[in-house]
Amino acid sequence: MDGNLNMIGYGLAAIGPGVGIGLIFAAYISGVARQPEAQGRLQSIAILGFALAEALAIIGIALAFVL
Amino acid sequence: MTDHIVVAAAVENPLGFVPVEFALSLVTFGILFFLIWKFVAPRFEQTFAERTQAIEGGIAAAESKQAEADAKLAELEKQLGDARHEAARIREEAREQGARIVAEMRETAQAESSRIVEHGKAQIEAERQQAITSLRAEVGTLATGLAGRIVGESLEDEARQSRVVERFLTDLEAQNGTTTGSVN
Amino acid sequence: MTMKTGITMAAEGEGYVAPGPASFDFSEVPLFELGGLAVTKPMVQLVLGAVIVFAFFYAAFRRASIVPGRLQFAGEAAYGMVRNSIGRDIIGSKDFAKFVPYLVALFFFLLINNAFASIPAIQFPTFSRASMAYALAGLSWVIYNGVGIHKHGLIGYLKLQSVPSGVSPVMYPLLVPLEFFSNILVRPATLALRLFANMFAGHLLLILFSTGGLFLIEYGGIGYVAGPLAWVLAIAISFLELLVQFLQAYVFTLLNAMYISGALADEH
Numbered sequence: 001m002d003g004n005l006n007m008i009g010y011g012l013a014a015i016g017p018g019v020g021i022g023l024i025f026a027a028y029i030s031g032v033a034r035q036p037e038a039q040g041r042l043q044s045i046a047i048l049g050f051a052l053a054e055a056l057a058i059i060g061i062a063l064a065f066v067l
Numbered sequence: 068m069t070d071h072i073v074v075a076a077a078v079e080n081p082l083g084f085v086p087v088e089f090a091l092s093l094v095t096f097g098i099l100f101f102l103i104w105k106f107v108a109p110r111f112e113q114t115f116a117e118r119t120q121a122i123e124g125g126i127a128a129a130e131s132k133q134a135e136a137d138a139k140l141a142e143l144e145k146q147l148g149d150a151r152h153e154a155a156r157i158r159e160e161a162r163e164q165g166a167r168i169v170a171e172m173r174e175t176a177q178a179e180s181s182r183i184v185e186h187g188k189a190q191i192e193a194e195r196q197q198a199i200t201s202l203r204a205e206v207g208t209l210a211t212g213l214a215g216r217i218v219g220e221s222l223e224d225e226a227r228q229s230r231v232v233e234r235f236l237t238d239l240e241a242q243n244g245t246t247t248g249s250v251n
Numbered sequence: 252m253t254m255k256t257g258i259t260m261a262a263e264g265e266g267y268v269a270p271g272p273a274s275f276d277f278s279e280v281p282l283f284e285l286g287g288l289a290v291t292k293p294m295v296q297l298v299l300g301a302v303i304v305f306a307f308f309y310a311a312f313r314r315a316s317i318v319p320g321r322l323q324f325a326g327e328a329a330y331g332m333v334r335n336s337i338g339r340d341i342i343g344s345k346d347f348a349k350f351v352p353y354l355v356a357l358f359f360f361l362l363i364n365n366a367f368a369s370i371p372a373i374q375f376p377t378f379s380r381a382s383m384a385y386a387l388a389g390l391s392w393v394i395y396n397g398v399g400i401h402k403h404g405l406i407g408y409l410k411l412q413s414v415p416s417g418v419s420p421v422m423y424p425l426l427v428p429l430e431f432f433s434n435i436l437v438r439p440a441t442l443a444l445r446l447f448a449n450m451f452a453g454h455l456l457l458i459l460f461s462t463g464g465l466f467l468i469e470y471g472g473i474g475y476v477a478g479p480l481a482w483v484l485a486i487a488i489s490f491l492e493l494l495v496q497f498l499q500a501y502v503f504t505l506l507n508a509m510y511i512s513g514a515l516a517d518e519h
Contacts, residue, residue: 040340044340044341044505044509047502047506047509048506048509050502051441051445051506054441054445055433055437055441058441058444058448059440059441061448062082062440062444065080065081065082065272066080066082079272079278080272081272081275081379081381081447081451082444082447083382084381084385085278085380086382087288087294088293088294088382088383089382089383089389090386091297091298091383092297092382092383092384092385092386092387093386093389095298095300095301096301096356096357096360096386096390097390098301099304099356099360100352100353100356102305103304103305103308103352103355106308106309106312107305107308107312107330107355108351108352111312111330111334112348113315114316114317114323114327115327117317118317121317
């Protein structure tokens, strides 16, 4: 087995954004279930939140390769 | 870590910046964007606008046709109602007129018949009078002649003859007064 | 460390060479040379993708008519999806029209290039070359900032992007740098890296399961069971990848539209 410690670090770092993205879409789904007509508005908000949360994971992968 | 860096020099870092690829991507996308912007988007928007217009125009035309048809239908119904009304009026009038004509004709016929009856009566009366007059003269002559012959007495004398006849007739009339009245 | 040992082991003809960043490096195997410049497979794919997108739309709209044919209908559905559900819904019906060509070109360029990962005989996602993703993200950074500065002026735009509304000024020293960092600096980086990382990881996974399955079958023993299983998983992952390819193109375009819409917003 060989590998890079950076990748383990990245795996750990990805937990946070993973949970965050899950929470965002859970809230989005229950929001749409309650109020299907609000889907259009909720979708853009959810995607924006998803992008922000995923930014952390993406910074992680960048650092994993660069450091 | 030093080990890793040595390897990284051998194998390119996946996040590494490759100017050629960067420039190619930019240029390719730029050209694609230009072509889409120049040729595709205007055609699409134009088609879209035309279609919208066509559909809206079609709807407007259909609406005006519908309104026209509705107006025509209403007009026809109104005409039909008028015609029915008119027909009823005419029928009523005809009935009235017929009744009036029948009444008039009945009246005329009545008048005619009574006129004819009247005329007939008058004629009969006249003829009776004439008959009476001629009978009177004839009867007188005959009676006189007959009496002269029977009596043997000359009754040639005009004055006497006339007097005798008059007297006879008067007696006769007085005798048959009731009989004559019943004949009339 | 990783690759060095991997290569040595492969040279010795024993063990499994795990796929790594080297699988994405075509600089050693250019397809041909053009004016002293090595042209690699991803470069060719990039151009091919652009040609396909334009050819499709040009064919669809060449004889555009009010009653569409089959091809025109497909083109209109594709164009209309980006135009209406990304452009109009996000940017707003007031000024989305001038961004539609950009969004349409971007979405289908990304979609085709991502789909190359699953098209037989090509089977390589173009944007797993990070530099190509950098270019598109850089372009989008220039566009949304340019649009914002054009509308609000430089100072007004920076204020719009870095000063949050509805927060007491006490928090400004903390929030203003954060907002600036997040809106101006992080956005293009995440845009590029999200696309790159998804394509990269998906392709890596596919290589891993395919070559790993082959290795296991050749290895024999338990490999006769595990190898085919790995291939089944590879097939399942291929379908997941199809979804991811579409989703990444969609998200990239959607975020572009959102950034433009945010830059155009009067006050947020």
